Amino acid sequence: MAEQKNQQFVKEIADMTVDFPQWFTDVVIKTGMVDYGPVKGTMVIRPYGYAIWERIQQELNVRFAAHGVENAYFPMFIPYSYLTKEAEHVEGFAPEVAVVTHAGGEELSEKLVVRPTSETIIGKMFSKWIQSYRDLPVRINQWANVVRWEKTTRPFLRTSEFLWQEGHTAHRTEEEAVEMTLDILRVYEEFAANVLAIPMLVGKKTEKEKFAGALATYTIEAMMLDGKSLQSGTSHHLGQNFAKAFDIRFLDKDGTLHLPYQSSWGVSTRLIGALVMAHGDQRGLALPPKVAPKQVVIVPVAAHKPGVIERASALADELRLKGVRVELDARDQSPGWKFNEWEMKGVPLRIELGPRDIENNACVTVRRDTHDKTVQSLDGIAETVLALLDEIQANMLEKARNFRDSHIVTVSNVDELKEAVDNGNFTKTMWCGMRACEDKIKELTAASSRCMPFDQTPVGEKCVCCGKPLASGEGHVIYFAKAY
Amino acid sequence: MAEQKNQQFVKEIADMTVDFPQWFTDVVIKTGMVDYGPVKGTMVIRPYGYAIWERIQQELNVRFAAHGVENAYFPMFIPYSYLTKEAEHVEGFAPEVAVVTHAGGEELSEKLVVRPTSETIIGKMFSKWIQSYRDLPVRINQWANVVRWEKTTRPFLRTSEFLWQEGHTAHRTEEEAVEMTLDILRVYEEFAANVLAIPMLVGKKTEKEKFAGALATYTIEAMMLDGKSLQSGTSHHLGQNFAKAFDIRFLDKDGTLHLPYQSSWGVSTRLIGALVMAHGDQRGLALPPKVAPKQVVIVPVAAHKPGVIERASALADELRLKGVRVELDARDQSPGWKFNEWEMKGVPLRIELGPRDIENNACVTVRRDTHDKTVQSLDGIAETVLALLDEIQANMLEKARNFRDSHIVTVSNVDELKEAVDNGNFTKTMWCGMRACEDKIKELTAASSRCMPFDQTPVGEKCVCCGKPLASGEGHVIYFAKAY
Numbered sequence: 011m012a013e014q015k016n017q018q019f020v021k022e023i024a025d026m027t028v029d030f031p032q033w034f035t036d037v038v039i040k041t042g043m044v045d046y047g048p049v050k051g052t053m054v055i056r057p058y059g060y061a062i063w064e065r066i067q068q069e070l071n072v073r074f075a076a077h078g079v080e081n082a083y084f085p086m087f088i089p090y091s092y093l094t095k096e097a098e099h100v101e102g103f104a105p106e107v108a109v110v111t112h113a114g115g116e117e118l119s120e121k122l123v124v125r126p127t128s129e130t131i132i133g134k135m136f137s138k139w140i141q142s143y144r145d146l147p148v149r150i151n152q153w154a155n156v157v158r159w160e161k162t163t164r165p166f167l168r169t170s171e172f173l174w175q176e177g178h179t180a181h182r183t184e185e186e187a188v189e190m191t192l193d194i195l196r197v198y199e200e201f202a203a204n205v206l207a208i209p210m211l212v213g214k215k216t217e218k219e220k221f222a223g224a225l226a227t228y229t230i231e232a233m234m235l236d237g238k239s240l241q242s243g244t245s246h247h248l249g250q251n252f253a254k255a256f257d258i259r260f261l262d263k264d265g266t267l268h269l270p271y272q273s274s275w276g277v278s279t280r281l282i283g284a285l286v287m288a289h290g291d292q293r294g295l296a297l298p299p300k301v302a303p304k305q306v307v308i309v310p311v312a313a314h315k316p317g318v319i320e321r322a323s324a325l326a327d328e329l330r331l332k333g334v335r336v337e338l339d340a341r342d343q344s345p346g347w348k349f350n351e352w353e354m355k356g357v358p359l360r361i362e363l364g365p366r367d368i369e370n371n372a373c374v375t376v377r378r379d380t381h382d383k384t385v386q387s388l389d390g391i392a393e394t395v396l397a398l399l400d401e402i403q404a405n406m407l408e409k410a411r412n413f414r415d416s417h418i419v420t421v422s423n424v425d426e427l428k429e430a431v432d433n434g435n436f437t438k439t440m441w442c443g444m445r446a447c448e449d450k451i452k453e454l455t456a457a458s459s460r461c462m463p464f465d466q467t468p469v470g471e472k473c474v475c476c477g478k479p480l481a482s483g484e485g486h487v488i489y490f491a492k493a494y
Numbered sequence: 495m496a497e498q499k500n501q502q503f504v505k506e507i508a509d510m511t512v513d514f515p516q517w518f519t520d521v522v523i524k525t526g527m528v529d530y531g532p533v534k535g536t537m538v539i540r541p542y543g544y545a546i547w548e549r550i551q552q553e554l555n556v557r558f559a560a561h562g563v564e565n566a567y568f569p570m571f572i573p574y575s576y577l578t579k580e581a582e583h584v585e586g587f588a589p590e591v592a593v594v595t596h597a598g599g600e601e602l603s604e605k606l607v608v609r610p611t612s613e614t615i616i617g618k619m620f621s622k623w624i625q626s627y628r629d630l631p632v633r634i635n636q637w638a639n640v641v642r643w644e645k646t647t648r649p650f651l652r653t654s655e656f657l658w659q660e661g662h663t664a665h666r667t668e669e670e671a672v673e674m675t676l677d678i679l680r681v682y683e684e685f686a687a688n689v690l691a692i693p694m695l696v697g698k699k700t701e702k703e704k705f706a707g708a709l710a711t712y713t714i715e716a717m718m719l720d721g722k723s724l725q726s727g728t729s730h731h732l733g734q735n736f737a738k739a740f741d742i743r744f745l746d747k748d749g750t751l752h753l754p755y756q757s758s759w760g761v762s763t764r765l766i767g768a769l770v771m772a773h774g775d776q777r778g779l780a781l782p783p784k785v786a787p788k789q790v791v792i793v794p795v796a797a798h799k800p801g802v803i804e805r806a807s808a809l810a811d812e813l814r815l816k817g818v819r820v821e822l823d824a825r826d827q828s829p830g831w832k833f834n835e836w837e838m839k840g841v842p843l844r845i846e847l848g849p850r851d852i853e854n855n856a857c858v859t860v861r862r863d864t865h866d867k868t869v870q871s872l873d874g875i876a877e878t879v880l881a882l883l884d885e886i887q888a889n890m891l892e893k894a895r896n897f898r899d900s901h902i903v904t905v906s907n908v909d910e911l912k913e914a915v916d917n918g919n920f921t922k923t924m925w926c927g928m929r930a931c932e933d934k935i936k937e938l939t940a941a942s943s944r945c946m947p948f949d950q951t952p953v954g955e956k957c958v959c960c961g962k963p964l965a966s967g968e969g970h971v972i973y974f975a976k977a978y
Contacts, residue, residue, distance in 0.1 A: 045619065045622070045623075047568070047569035047571075047615070047619075048569075048572075048573055048576070048615065048618055049569060049571045049572075049573060049606060052569035052571060053569070054566065054567070054568050054569065054619055055566055055567040056566050057564035057565065057566050057634065060564075060565050060566045060567055061564070061565070063567075064565065080541035080544075080545070081541065081544050081545070081548065082538065082539055082540055082541050082544045083538070083539040083544055083547075083657060084531070084538050085531035085532075085533060085536035085537070085538065085655055086639060086655060087531075087533045087536060087592075087641075087654075087655065088532075088533075089532055089533060092532070104599075105598065105599050106598060107597070107598075108571070108594045108596070108597035108598075108606075109594060109595065109596040109597065110592045110593065110594050110595075110608070111593065111594075111595045111596065112592070112593040112595065113591070113592035113593065113641075113643040113654075114589065114590060114591075114592075114643030114644070114645070115588075115589050115643075122533060122592075124594070124608075131531070131532065134532055135529065135531075135538055138529070139529075150541065154639075155570060155638075155639065157571075157597075159597040159598030159599075160598070161598070170571075170597075171569055171570060171571065173567060
């Protein structure tokens, strides 16, 4: 019976090997992470998804603060004219903005855009706040909603409105701005590895793929289980572009006026999509303990027998005292049904506790990542559980790293590149640096450039596309992959 | 010199006894809590203000969770037609909304409003999620930005866009919905007293003042130092109004379909304005330790002397270890300048530490609330500081309570009422319950009804306005005051 229900339950989710996009949608909807909003392209982030976002926020806030970053909040309505002040910026964002034309029952004298990102309005405020070199650096972050109108949308991955953080800094020198840009990139990489258990490919974007208005964009790219890439965070060196556009000037030590150098950087609720597609399996979600809303679920077996619920409840309290996020599932459902539900919801560790276990002063733990089932003594169970959660966290990263590393193929021509990405791989190759080649690869293979890693040790001697020979120091090592 | 600078500094802030509104604006701008946004009526919440908001969020999240409330996020764009589904609701909010007519380069087929509040979109989602009595109760909260287009605006108090939390719940029975409404009201009251050190007047709003679409609105009202009231949070019993409008129906235990009963409730960044106007003085802000971004500032005296900075730094570390939010101000400015700055910023406790103090194994503490200056031993200083912070927190509440209680005048006719409110008091009186009297009082005195307290022990025998005799059980005990 439990076995039947098990199968039935998993059947609610599409087979990930057959239809990965449908598997993703099934998982995020059926686990109660998200729902579709009434306006096309919008999403409702439900408590199970939002709890993950709150953990992401907490983890990043600590890291940002360690880099001298303070949180603030800027208005979401930006005068349309601001958008046009930086030429590349308006070209990149104008087609996607939502526009407020009326408010308070009247037509507005100037249209307002709902922020697609906040470089412009923050640039305006910086021009007011930054007068002297003593005012620098300014390092500000905001957690906010942003709107980018998209034709094709998918919960978490691409929605008209999403939640994110956007950091904005201003510095006296270019070196400091570049250092900040790269410091945050490293924060993202470390956070993704240690909290989300996702090993990122890290590097620089091509001119084509960089942020509209930046001098350089750096990115963290996650490999999803279908071999596609998910751009998961970016950090931009803005140079003096926005300082020029918004006339941010400071009096330097030598008494002359200068434009500061800026950085901006962000990650979004897209990270929740990354988690799903990096760790899930046929049974549904698998969440790393550090972001799991519930780390442990206790399922009582033969719960009607005297003492079972009481012992399970005491166990839950014992774990809670040690800071474990634990759920005691005492609902009137069969254990098998509960096993399936909590597996689908990706809870890292399940504890089964029945009368015989209690008699033996024991319980059974089942890991979500490996499905390992182990009888554990109830003596020192909190320490056992904490150690298991650490193991699960480490193992998930290790597993994702092995998956990633075994799905990167070095290629030396477009046919090889196409074959590799069609088979669910990233490709590593050499590129001459010409936009024409980048475009042609996209056209022929549907793969886009993801990033140029910092380690530029050549993996070939000619451009993967045009075949141009690349002497030492010429061209770029680069990753191409299909992407979300 | 220090004394001169002191006076000069304070001169930057208007005299609160002469121009209280200007004093407020000076304080919130000059302490770096807030700045004006480029779009009329918007504000930028700067790090010093936002840090207070983050503490408010943390404190409330813990309390909401204890009442079974989970956080989530709903889209900010609401189809215009939703607004019109509940008759009172549209009447109340339609004049204030901002409207998106274009997005992604095209005119939208249906206009979207930027949420002024989310009962409608959440009602729509509830109608999808709530099918059975087993799905109830639903208790959801979101932290979000909302937009209400206002003619007259003031930072924190009334802005076109502000941040808030809005809780939305649905229940099987009316009793449960009312209980939730009042539970949260009590949460707000307790939080305001124990965290913000603001004693609230608590009660029910009149029909005129209730939320558009609610059956009943309950409120917490704070007395500002000018004797005006600031509505600081509301909790609404919505009855089945939105359930009807959005067709939320559940199958009850008896197999019949029913509409659930709902509550909604919220507090906003307005609370930061309440803090300023409840505790400030001629020197600027005074923040209760529980929400102060920095609880203690250490100002080294004769900082150039050997060992001073080192000892101050060790002291800061010692306090930090005990969880105190401490700032060591080692900037190249005079101690007097720093004293003034941190007083203006409302830091609850200042520690002065110079060579002679160090010699004596001592330091000087100066309380922001009482200006008490005390020599303290450096032995066990962390415990001393923690105890002082507790004392300051308690004293600020006590002081605000005394101020409030001494500024409530019981009145029995409109002349008395007018005189009392003109002299910076709240009035407590009897009201027959007629809208005409409520309107007339507003017209004649500029005071509005604030709330009807739960304790309805009569304070007179006739209506303050029309003079109608009120037999036992007739009419209402009510507070009238000028309000923000």
